[in-house]
Amino acid sequence: MCLAVPGRVLDIAERDGTRMATVDFGGVQKEVCLEYLPDLRVGEYAIVHVGFALQRLDEESAKQTLELFAELGMLQEEFGDPWELAAGPDEGAGE
Amino acid sequence: MKYIDEFQDPALARRLLDEIHATVTRPWALMEVCGGQTHTIIRHGIDQLLPDQVELIHGPGCPVCVTPLEVIDKALEIASRPGVIFCSFGDMLRVPGTGRDLFRVRSEGGDVRVVYSPLDALTIARQNPDREVVFFGIGFETTAPPNAMTVHQAKKLGIRNFSLLVSHVRVPPAIEAIMLSPSCRVQGFLAAGHVCSVMGVAEYPELAARHRVPIVVTGFEPLDILEGVRRTVRQLERGEHTVENAYARAVRPEGNPAALAMLADVFEVTDRAWRGIGVIPGSGWRLADRYREFDAEHRFQVTGITTQEPAECRSGEVLQGLLKPNECAAFGTVCTPRTPLGATMVSSEGACAAYYLYRRLDLQAAPAAPTTPLEASPVG
Ligand code: SF4
Numbered sequence: 001m002c003l004a005v006p007g008r009v010l011d012i013a014e015r016d017g018t019r020m021a022t023v024d025f026g027g028v029q030k031e032v033c034l035e036y037l038p039d040l041r042v043g044e045y046a047i048v049h050v051g052f053a054l055q056r057l058d059e060e061s062a063k064q065t066l067e068l069f070a071e072l073g074m075l076q077e078e079f080g081d082p083w084e085l086a087a088g089p090d091e092g093a094g095e
Numbered sequence: 096m097k098y099i100d101e102f103q104d105p106a107l108a109r110r111l112l113d114e115i116h117a118t119v120t121r122p123w124a125l126m127e128v129c130g131g132q133t134h135t136i137i138r139h140g141i142d143q144l145l146p147d148q149v150e151l152i153h154g155p156g157c158p159v160c161v162t163p164l165e166v167i168d169k170a171l172e173i174a175s176r177p178g179v180i181f182c183s184f185g186d187m188l189r190v191p192g193t194g195r196d197l198f199r200v201r202s203e204g205g206d207v208r209v210v211y212s213p214l215d216a217l218t219i220a221r222q223n224p225d226r227e228v229v230f231f232g233i234g235f236e237t238t239a240p241p242n243a244m245t246v247h248q249a250k251k252l253g254i255r256n257f258s259l260l261v262s263h264v265r266v267p268p269a270i271e272a273i274m275l276s277p278s279c280r281v282q283g284f285l286a287a288g289h290v291c292s293v294m295g296v297a298e299y300p301e302l303a304a305r306h307r308v309p310i311v312v313t314g315f316e317p318l319d320i321l322e323g324v325r326r327t328v329r330q331l332e333r334g335e336h337t338v339e340n341a342y343a344r345a346v347r348p349e350g351n352p353a354a355l356a357m358l359a360d361v362f363e364v365t366d367r368a369w370r371g372i373g374v375i376p377g378s379g380w381r382l383a384d385r386y387r388e389f390d391a392e393h394r395f396q397v398t399g400i401t402t403q404e405p406a407e408c409r410s411g412e413v414l415q416g417l418l419k420p421n422e423c424a425a426f427g428t429v430c431t432p433r434t435p436l437g438a439t440m441v442s443s444e445g446a447c448a449a450y451y452l453y454r455r456l457d458l459q460a461a462p463a464a465p466t467t468p469l470e471a472s473p474v475g
Contacts, residue, residue, distance in 0.1 A: 003131050003315075003443070004237060004289040006098045006345075018248070026099075033214060035244055036354045045098060047292055047345050050184070051212025052241040054354065055292035055345050062098055062344040069107040069318060072114045 004049035006057050007032070009042050023048055098344070102316030111321035112144055115328055122148040123331050124280045125324060126273065126416055128266060129235075129287035130157030130444025131315050137449040139317045141324075149328060152280065152416035155269055156287055158234040159186050159442035160414060161369040164402040166262045167192040170231055172397045173260065174205045180223060182216035183231040185209045190438045193403050213245035213259075220249070220257040229391045232259040236290040239263045239380055240354035243361035246382065246389050260391040261381055264367055266290050267298040268378035274306040278417060283327040285313040285320070288342040295350025299338045307336045314342040361386055370438060371404075371411025410437035413446050420447040421458050427451060 007023035012034065014020070019034040023046070030051065034040055037053045045057035127133055133153045136142050142151045155161055171192045174181035181197070188198045188209065201207040206226075210216050213230050220228035232242040242259060249257040266287055273279055286299065291312045303310045309330035313323030322341045330336065340346055360383070367379025382390045407425045412418035420426050420439070430436040432448055439445035450458075 004292070008097070016252075030211070033212075033241075033244065036240060036351055036357070038353070047289060049237050049289065050241045051214055052244065054237065054240065054289070055347070055351055057098055058344045062101070065322070065344060066101055066104075066107070069110055069322070072110040 004047045004054060006045050007048045008045050009040055009053075012040075012042060021053070023053070099316060102314070102318040104318065108317055108321055111318060111325055115149065115321065115325050116146050118325065118332055119146045119148050119328050120332060122150070123282050123328055124150045124152055125283045125285060125327050126152040126154045126281040127285040127313070127320070127323075128154040128156040128270065129285075129290070129315075130154075130160065130442065130446065130449075131289075132156075132285060132287070132313065132320060133446050134444055134449045135315055135317060135320055137446075137453045140453075141317060141320055145324065149324060151324075153413070153419075153446040154273070154284075154416060155369065155372060155414040156235065156266065157414075157439065157442050157444040157446070158238065158264060159190055160410065160438040160445045161264060161372065162187075162190070162233045162262050162438070163368040163370045164192065164404060165368070165400060166233075166260070167196075168400045168402055169392065169395075169397045170260055171195060171197065171200055172400065173229055173391060173395050174200045174207050175203070176227075176395070178226055180206045180208060180219055180226050180228045181231070182208050182210045182213075182219060182228060184233075186442045186444075187231055187233070189432075189435060189441045191405070191435060191441075193401070213242050214248070217245050217249055217254060217257055220254050221252075224256060226256060227394075228257050229395075230257070230259050232261045232263065235264055235266060235287065236294045236358075237287075237292070239358055239362065240293055240351070243354075243357045246361055246386055247357060249389055250386065255388070258389050258391040258394050259382065261362075262367070263362065263380040264369065265364070265378050265380065267302060268375050269369070270302055270310075271306075272372075272375045272378070273415065274302075274308060276415065278415075281308070281416065283309040283331055284311070285323040285327065286310050288312055288314040288319070288346060291340075291342070291346045291350065293351050293354050295355075296338055296340060296346070296348050297350075303336050303338050309336050310338045312338070312340045312342050312346050314345065369414070371408075371414050405436045408437040410439040410447065413437075413439050420450040421454070423447070427455050427458075 007025040010022045012021045023032040033052045046053040047055045216230040299310045311323045311326045362380035363383045365381045368374045409423045435441045439447040
């Protein structure tokens with residue numbers, strides 16, 4: 001139940017004095033309360049938990065993280081197979 | 096789906112794994128705090144792909160699992176009363192109280208309803224002005240803001256037939272308790288990302304410094320877990336102990352200010368008993384006095400409860416990372432998700448349930464046989 005998942009805001013409306021949005025989760029749509037992220041806009045992604053948007057998902061840092069992952073291990077590739085290195089005695093240590 | 100698939104990419108996972116293998120020189124024990132992370136780890140076999148020197152200890156971060164038996168019994172008692180509509184998240188239904196569960200209460204005629212959001216319970220209260228509607232408000236810092244907002248709305252709109260049975264818990268005091276335990280083996284923490292989406296990271300630097308333990312805020316997809324492990328191991332190898340944020344796409348250092356303000360208005364910090372663990376000082380929230388009329392414990396005055404845990408269940412040790420679920424004699428035999436002895440076998444975040452779902456057959460067939468389920472696993 002603690003799971004929170006990213007969803008995309010489809011539309012925003014005021015209901016009973018509460019800021020609500022329709023949010024799409026890969027095809028499933030839910031009504032979500034925006035009171036904690038009042039400046040969330042249509043098209044943006046947010047982390048949603050039990051019907052509340054809790055934090056904006058930052059596309060820029062998502063991209064940066066993935067780029068960082070893609071660059072990882074470039075050095076190792078230059079010097080051989082880290083699986084072999086890791087398996088060998090006292091080798092493959094350090095960066 | 097966007098921001099899920101990308102963080103399950105097997106090729107990038109391989110890079111992260113290579114990097115971890117290249118970094119580690121000594122044995123390290125890390126704890127993933129959150130049960131959602133435990134689930135990802137077991138489902139994708141991440142613990143089996145890591146170097147042998149890196150052990151993942153499963154933490155107590157399953158809110159369903161740590162909700163004290165006494166509170167479950169209070170919930171069962173309130174839900175059994177005529178005139179009450181008792182609303183809960185679905186995974187509380189089969190959590191065993193003393194002798195029965197909410198599922199049973201419903202089959203005995205109690206009006207127990209599963210809701211997706213606490214706001215749904217408020218809607219039910221408005222539609223049933225002649226009934227008492229109670230919402231079971233459990234969870235960590237992630238779930239507390241939605242419940243706080245719901246109580247705030249009830250007060251604002253004057254919905255007097257609504258109340259909250261509160262048993263909220265907080266992560267930092269649990270980390271403190273784990274570090275203070277004499278049997279503690281944990282050397283680094285993967286902190287729960289969505290808790291920090293709300294709370295930010297301000298509570299952690301002091302903990303990391305005082306216990307000389309790295310704390311890395313970590314997300315929930317396979318790549319997030321691997322990145323959390325990579326950064327924690329890197330710190331340990333370098334002798335560092337700082338707070339890092341490995342989940343920047345969803346965690347700002349300051350958290351969510353609007354949610355923090357609402358929490359401060361609606362709740363106050365209290366000591367809280369954790370099921371199987373005991374009382375952890377300052378580890379919970381209760382409703383502040385100005386919201387007392389919405390407190391179900393106050394409204395229903397449930398007393399005379401005597402609780403009893405099944406003797407075979409060792410979930411307390413599982414929750415403290417002292418025992419792996421499959422080391423419990425009841426695991427998979429007497430205790431299954433359909434006939435759970437402990438809450439850790441019920442919840443989608445419980446370690447026993449995760450082992451039962453994803454590892455039961457492996458455990459029977461070939462213990463510790465390495466697999467590469469990252470490639471094989473379906474996209475969640
Ligand atoms: S397997 Fe069942 S009995 Fe054993 S610790 Fe887990 S929940 Fe308790």
